[in-house]
Amino acid sequence: MDQGTRAVNNAKTPDGGCIGIGLRVPQHREWTQLKPPVDFLEIHAENYFDAGSPARADLDLLRPDYAVSIHGVGLGLGNAALNIRHLQSLRDLVARTEPFVVSEHLCWTGLQGAYFNHLLPMPFTEETLARVSDHIELVQSVIGRPLLIEPIAAYLRYQEDRINEADLLNALVDRTGCGLLLDATNLYVNSRNHGENPQTFLEKIRFSAVEEIHLAGCHLNQFQDGRVWIDSHDRPVADEVWALYRQILSLAGPRPTLIERDANLPPLQELVDEAEHAQLLMMNVHEGALCR
Template sequence: MLDATTHRFACLPDAPGVGYKPQHFTEIVNDAGPVAWLEIHAENYMGDGGRPIAQLRHLSERFAFSVHGVGLSIGGEGPLDSEHLARLRHLVGWLDPASFSEHLAWSTHDSAFLNDLLPLPYTEASLARVAEHVDEVQEVVGRRMLLENPSSYLTFEESTLAETEFLREIAKRTGCGLLLDVNNVFVSATNLGTDPVSYIDAFPLELVGEIHLGGHDDDEDDHGAPLLIDNHGREVADPVWSLFEYTISQSGPKPSLIEWDNDVPEWPVLKAEASRAASVLETANA
């Protein structure tokens, strides 16, 4: 467990941010609107140089940054990839972002990287393993991290803990903070037939350093039950906005990110989503 007196706490502003896409570079520089901070996927900025790094250096003079890893496989059964940890340490070291986060998921097994956030059972054994991994990440990267709740399409029969209990316990054992993805909460609750508001009520909101909002797609399972797919490919859905409003009413304003990774829209569309988040956050401030 990391000593609370030595690590840097996340200090993103309680304002909207967006997932940064290189095609928006010029417009963000000229007209960021309500967007106060940017998030990058760590793995896209692990080259040696060139445009990605140049853009990041430029933007980091003006915007707070969140480094969001998508490839560490914290939920993996095997050991963490030490080379990848070293790359994260390097990126976080030179960029000095306001926040660093990763997922409660796995993506690497037997040295194959599967490029998706895969689910894990919630058991005492997986809890111990994930806590060890989070400890290791925080030790190597040298700061407190936020761990994000996944979107679920299925559950494991072997699970003995609720996801909220699992996350709360990881945070307790490691001192990490949490990243609450409200779209993931809605997607998982719909897919698994549970109540999203109860999930928010059970979530340790005081540990939340960042909120994610993103779009999802609609599908159906074998029995015609709704199956929502978390694809970050469209506007945030209305019920997710409602759940966000509820969350903010309980937690107070938080750094809140619009994630749009597929079929990335023109800047004004993304900016409008950020404005909508801004108005929710302002209500909480009022």
């Protein structure tokens, strides 16, 4: 096996109380120069599919120093059919990178060959449960490991909804053996946009299946005829999301937690500061919950 396809053998696996930051291409130089003191980094899978790209070369430089989480944004588990070439590219990236978790979203992204470049919400129905279960099982069989499923920030709900979102996620866990990725910002945004009580979700979700937590920035967009909260990933984590994170920690226990920033990227040290704040909150909620 040549160097271009060889899997990295010195993979790291973080403990439950570890903190990470999203590795984004514009910050690669900062990462390779500063080697920030965090426990893991997260990559968006699609940015690293090209085995000969500079992005993959930078990732290989960083891989010996950090555990890696792979977060997919384009597979579309709710699509009518999965893109097999996309899935094969994900399989190859997983084999080379040896991440400690691989995650995707509960959403659809395209139809009849058209890709919409958005995470589009699914109706909460038995049909969705059956289709997504089949697709999760296919993905897991191809990549050879469990997949984490993230419920999205959804800007609409369907009249056809018949299943509570948390119950749907729990059923996916039961049927497929997948895990869950819980994004506190998504939960907050959905509560504000749809008048949903996040406590209802937290009372139902199976925390034993939650293997990672995301924290990101959000903001309120005002319009002439209304307003909407946007999961924008372009600013610091809001105080309300930090408060929700504390509550999640009190229920779930220490979990690997990611500071997720995708736009309006600040100096890397600002993201490190947020990561350290998350670590302090985790320690306050669960004394001694540090990586070893």
